[in-house]
Amino acid sequence: MTTKPIIEIDPYEKTWMRISLGLLVVFIIMVGVAGYALGFQLPASETRVNPQTVATDPNSPWSNPGLRELAPGKYEVYILAQIWLFNPREITVPVGSTVTFYVTSKDVQHGFKIQDTNINMQIIPGYVSTLTHVFDKPGEYPYICTEYCGSGHAAMFGKIIVEP
Amino acid sequence: MTIATANYDLTPQEKKFVGWHLILAISALSVGSLFGPLQAFEHAGWDLYPYLQPVFKSYYQGLTIHGVLNALVWTTAFITGFLTLTTIRGLQRSLRYPKLNYTGFWVMVVGVLVTAVPLLANNASVLYTFYPPMKADWLFYVGLTLVVIGSWIEGYGFYFTMAAWRKEHPGETYPFIALASSVTMAMWQIATLGVAIEILTLLLPWAWGMVGGIDIQLARTYFWFTGHPLVYFWLLPAYLSWYAMLPKQAGGKLFSDSMARLVFWLFLLTSVPVGFHHQYVDPGVPDSWKFIHSILTYSVAFPSMLTAFTVIAGLEYAGRKRGGKGLFGWIKALPWDDPSVVSQLLAGILFFFGGIGGITNASYNVNLVIHNTAWVPGHFHLTVSSAATLSFMGITYWLVPYLTGRKLWKPKWALIQAWMWFIGMLIFSNAMHVLGLLGAPRRTPLGEAPYVPAEWNGHLLRVGIGGAILFVAVYLYIFIIAKTAFGGEKASESEQVTIPVAEPLHASPIPAWMDTFKPWLIGAVLLVVIAYAPVLIDLITHAVGSPGFRVW
Amino acid sequence: MPKKQPEEPFEPKGTIVVMAIFVVTLIVLWGSVYYILISRGVTL
Ligand code: HEM
Numbered sequence A: 001m002t003t004k005p006i007i008e009i010d011p012y013e014k015t016w017m018r019i020s021l022g023l024l025v026v027f028i029i030m031v032g033v034a035g036y037a038l039g040f041q042l043p044a045s046e047t048r049v050n051p052q053t054v055a056t057d058p059n060s061p062w063s064n065p066g067l068r069e070l071a072p073g074k075y076e077v078y079i080l081a082q083i084w085l086f087n088p089r090e091i092t093v094p095v096g097s098t099v100t101f102y103v104t105s106k107d108v109q110h111g112f113k114i115q116d117t118n119i120n121m122q123i124i125p126g127y128v129s130t131l132t133h134v135f136d137k138p139g140e141y142p143y144i145c146t147e148y149c150g151s152g153h154a155a156m157f158g159k160i161i162v163e164p
Numbered sequence B: 001m002t003i004a005t006a007n008y009d010l011t012p013q014e015k016k017f018v019g020w021h022l023i024l025a026i027s028a029l030s031v032g033s034l035f036g037p038l039q040a041f042e043h044a045g046w047d048l049y050p051y052l053q054p055v056f057k058s059y060y061q062g063l064t065i066h067g068v069l070n071a072l073v074w075t076t077a078f079i080t081g082f083l084t085l086t087t088i089r090g091l092q093r094s095l096r097y098p099k100l101n102y103t104g105f106w107v108m109v110v111g112v113l114v115t116a117v118p119l120l121a122n123n124a125s126v127l128y129t130f131y132p133p134m135k136a137d138w139l140f141y142v143g144l145t146l147v148v149i150g151s152w153i154e155g156y157g158f159y160f161t162m163a164a165w166r167k168e169h170p171g172e173t174y175p176f177i178a179l180a181s182s183v184t185m186a187m188w189q190i191a192t193l194g195v196a197i198e199i200l201t202l203l204l205p206w207a208w209g210m211v212g213g214i215d216i217q218l219a220r221t222y223f224w225f226t227g228h229p230l231v232y233f234w235l236l237p238a239y240l241s242w243y244a245m246l247p248k249q250a251g252g253k254l255f256s257d258s259m260a261r262l263v264f265w266l267f268l269l270t271s272v273p274v275g276f277h278h279q280y281v282d283p284g285v286p287d288s289w290k291f292i293h294s295i296l297t298y299s300v301a302f303p304s305m306l307t308a309f310t311v312i313a314g315l316e317y318a319g320r321k322r323g324g325k326g327l328f329g330w331i332k333a334l335p336w337d338d339p340s341v342v343s344q345l346l347a348g349i350l351f352f353f354g355g356i357g358g359i360t361n362a363s364y365n366v367n368l369v370i371h372n373t374a375w376v377p378g379h380f381h382l383t384v385s386s387a388a389t390l391s392f393m394g395i396t397y398w399l400v401p402y403l404t405g406r407k408l409w410k411p412k413w414a415l416i417q418a419w420m421w422f423i424g425m426l427i428f429s430n431a432m433h434v435l436g437l438l439g440a441p442r443r444t445p446l447g448e449a450p451y452v453p454a455e456w457n458g459h460l461l462r463v464g465i466g467g468a469i470l471f472v473a474v475y476l477y478i479f480i481i482a483k484t485a486f487g488g489e490k491a492s493e494s495e496q497v498t499i500p501v502a503e504p505l506h507a508s509p510i511p512a513w514m515d516t517f518k519p520w521l522i523g524a525v526l527l528v529v530i531a532y533a534p535v536l537i538d539l540i541t542h543a544v545g546s547p548g549f550r551v552w
Numbered sequence C: 001m002p003k004k005q006p007e008e009p010f011e012p013k014g015t016i017v018v019m020a021i022f023v024v025t026l027i028v029l030w031g032s033v034y035y036i037l038i039s040r041g042v043t044l
């Protein structure tokens, strides 16, 4: 049977193909611009740590988790996720602070999501998840565990207090 | 072209074989679905878990059973059975090696039983994604592997049958429903390599104590290699029915045969290399690869958008033939009194929103808003639990009468069942989406979480109300099917159901490249290698060992 | 059995309207989540 190498497509369907392709292209451009030009980045650090010693090795920042001031208004915070709490449980920074979070786990996987911000990371033993947020508004920002991590998972949370 | 008989019938033995799949599928659904509503009730503050003690130990054990039995067993068992039927009916020939397919099915059954043991004993409460370093009883991993291997074997049975048909029918084009069945299986076979490698090279040696630690991100990457195409494995059989069966049931035709084929080939090509869109917020995967996978994920959204057009056009054609006038009259003219049609139409409408949610999830950094929030189960209850599940329910409303020769028990009740699923799911999933946007986590008994603000309560209540309606809907379904299969009235000769297969409206000839697996398989494998090899090599060469934990 | 019947003229007008509704809904819903992302601040 000889057939044409090209399939026949209904003209209406062809139009629909163009529209849907166009729409997807617009979307990908919008997220690409937000990501690469405007700073809406995903956590993608490739740093690795040993989950079995990360909490005890004196050279590991997670042996002494918590807030470090780098410069006025600029902070980094090392958070250790473990069953079933975050260490530290509470962090206080002044309004307007830029805070970079470095989170890892010493046991199973956890999640780390700060409410009302774009900080939302998978926490994986052996890896370090990192993102930054600028706290422009005073108030309390709970951070909660968003990945099932065992029987105490539902109670695993902490909070950031942003002082005026 | 051969014109085969429109009413080709399966042999009694074949019918029985398909029927066994349905028994396995619906048994899984009947246990798995108990927990869905319980989870929804827990969210609303009606915690019934204390009453399940000591049989079921926790919310999480229930959630694992819910995910495994509903999303893995109900779907896989239904799909392999349904595709057996569409392969035989499409080719109008028996399976080439029926014993091979029987073997596949029984391997699957053994797999389910083996999985059930640790699940029920609370020794594998690791959820259906079984993320390490939570370590389940090794039987759990072995059982799941057997389920997958069983489905592979059934797939091999389809390929042999396709090859035999090709030999017997030189120069002819594969019938669409048979082709779509084998394409679905081929896609599944490439896709499940990920989880097979995860279990065989990481989890089992680790569960048996042969290695002390495994790399968790490597395991996640293998898992999501399978995890996303898994959703196309759920959807494609529903698409098959929407394209090629639903129009016939509604009195119409398949709008575009060539487009339907192209769509299935595109799914084979692009379903797999997209897994990183489940790992957007993971450390250890370079950002550029995440962006590449988001573009690839958009490419696999494209054939779904084509499906929407073709399927709806097929329905419009049917509605107009039934006398529907004007821009919307055809919708009203569709057979809204046929529960099989109505289930599938309503499934399609829910998928309208499921598809939009899916494109949102796939949108790179937009994922930061919804990752691991209640939005996600809100989303996939519109896809796997509606587009697929409600369509499968609709299919069984003709399939069970077909297999058993009995009349559907009280079609009115079946209609009510479909509408209840639709309404319950609208309420449930809308509430879950909103909760997710507000920041509520998934996989969490929110009824007991200490951080839940009062603002969420109204939505949590709606989760419970939707869940209650769904509870009635799912058990009404099982009741109707059981009544039909085991106590239904025998249909007379003239009332016998036939397998609905729509003819194409545009029967344009199919070029050779659209009727051969080779180029598509090569393309699919190449794309997978390009999209995964660099990251996998990096993860393997920089592996960090994690020991296992039992934390439930 | 003859297969080649004359093709029936059929224009899927209703389908086009349904797809238009889909596109508008998609843009609105997708756009609203994108807006939430933008309003919650950069992560850099
Ligand atoms: C009977 C109606 C159903 C109700 C009320 C229901 C309810 C729920 C709820 C509330 C959750 C979220 C639990 C959480 O995140 O803590 C959930 C999760 C889930 N449901 Fe359903 N569901 C139903 C049917 C189904 C069906 C038919 C399927 C699949 C075919 C399904 C598949 C899943 C999966 C895969 C999860 C995720 C499990 C996990 O996160 O590990 N559900 N369901």
Ligand SMILES: [Cu+2]
Binding pocket: A081, A082, A084, A109, A110, A111, A145, A146, A147, A148, A149, A153, A156
């Ligand atoms: Cu946790």
